[in-house]
Amino acid sequence: MIPAAFQYERAFSVEEALTALASDPDAKLLSGGHSLLPMMKLRLARPTKLIDITRIPELCTITIESDRISIGAAVRYHQVAGDRRLADVMPLLGEAVRVIADPQVRHRGTIGGSAAHADPASDLAAVFLASEAEFRVLGPRGERRIPADGWYVAPLVTTLEPDEMLMGIDFPRPLSSRQTYLKFPHPASGYALAGVAALLSLDAEGRVRKASVAVTGAASMPFRAEAAADRLLGQTLTKDVVREASELGSGEGEYTGDVQYSALYRQNLARVMIQRALERLVQA
Numbered sequence: 001m002i003p004a005a006f007q008y009e010r011a012f013s014v015e016e017a018l019t020a021l022a023s024d025p026d027a028k029l030l031s032g033g034h035s036l037l038p039m040m041k042l043r044l045a046r047p048t049k050l051i052d053i054t055r056i057p058e059l060c061t062i063t064i065e066s067d068r069i070s071i072g073a074a075v076r077y078h079q080v081a082g083d084r085r086l087a088d089v090m091p092l093l094g095e096a097v098r099v100i101a102d103p104q105v106r107h108r109g110t111i112g113g114s115a116a117h118a119d120p121a122s123d124l125a126a127v128f129l130a131s132e133a134e135f136r137v138l139g140p141r142g143e144r145r146i147p148a149d150g151w152y153v154a155p156l157v158t159t160l161e162p163d164e165m166l167m168g169i170d171f172p173r174p175l176s177s178r179q180t181y182l183k184f185p186h187p188a189s190g191y192a193l194a195g196v197a198a199l200l201s202l203d204a205e206g207r208v209r210k211a212s213v214a215v216t217g218a219a220s221m222p223f224r225a226e227a228a229a230d231r232l233l234g235q236t237l238t239k240d241v242v243r244e245a246s247e248l249g250s251g252e253g254e255y256t257g258d259v260q261y262s263a264l265y266r267q268n269l270a271r272v273m274i275q276r277a278l279e280r281l282v283q284a
């Protein structure tokens with residue numbers, strides 16, 4: 001459990017980080033280190049150099065504007081959990097980060113590290129997808145903005161190029177007023193066996209005007225449950241509508257079984273968790 005030898009460098013500006021990254025194809029950015037360091041200890045990653053980006057001011061801010069919320073890539077989970085402004089405008093995010101791992105991981109782990117690592121059971125993946133987040137990326141070829149829908153390519157793979165840095169994540173405003181994140185943790189690892197982020201807006205008659213649902217953990221990749229959202233649109237939230245939406249939504253993932261949980265079990269768990277998340281929003 002000892003990593004291969006590596007160099008360590010702390011970057012104090014975006015330019016310094018990108019220059020260091022460009023100068024060594026085997027270098028890697030270091031944020032909270034809670035995914036990268038375990039991979040290095042297991043020799044699943046062998047970067048020659050780690051570039052610490054956690055002291056770059058632009059990456060460490062939370063900005064709330066009338067049309068968007070911007071969170072820097074190096075903002076830590078505990079900062080999100082403790083930000084009162086975020087609790088007002090995007091309570092979903094706080095709900096999700098509070099159920100990630102333990103206080104130690106939440107103290108060091110970052111929003112950008114979670115996005116860049118792209119674990120298919122990452123709690124935040126469901127939040128990013130359901131809230132239609134956009135990823136701001138900077139590299140030698142300039143800036144790119146990537147919608148959450150186009151970010152996750154495969155387990156642990158994103159559209160990020162090796163010489164690019166994730167700068168931050170933007171969430172459009174206004175977000176639907178009813179929001180929740182609900183997680184069924186794996187009993188051993190605590191990662192999501194199924195995690196559901198759901199956002200709903202209702203009109204004055206109580207009909208669904210906007211709906212968005214996303215699932216993490218259950219399938220081989222986090223996914224937006226579009227069919228669930230479509231079933232909810234224009235409807236009042238009766239038990240039957242919620243049940244049907246949950247069934248349709250859970251049908252959209254690609255499930256594979258493993259030695260502990262069959263594909264069928266995972267799909268059924270996704271259905272149950274979508275239903276519970278929506279029921280929570282009905283009562284909100």
Ligand SMILES: Cc1cc2nc3c(=O)[nH]c(=O)nc-3n(C[C@H](O)[C@H](O)[C@H](O)COP(=O)(O)OP(=O)(O)OC[C@H]3O[C@@H](n4cnc5c(N)ncnc54)[C@H](O)[C@@H]3O)c2cc1C
Binds near residue numbers: 028032111113116164
């Ligand atoms: C015991 C334990 C339990 C955990 N439980 C959970 C859980 O329940 N739910 C959950 O969602 N997660 C869980 N995690 C993972 C945790 O959330 C990690 O913190 C997260 O996956 C990675 O964030 P980090 O800041 O630690 O990134 P790091 O480990 O520093 O980096 C991860 C990867 O992202 C790259 N990277 C980091 N920042 C950037 C950037 N700005 N631009 C480009 N690339 C970047 C790195 O080079 C590396 O490849 C757990 C981790 C541990 C150790």
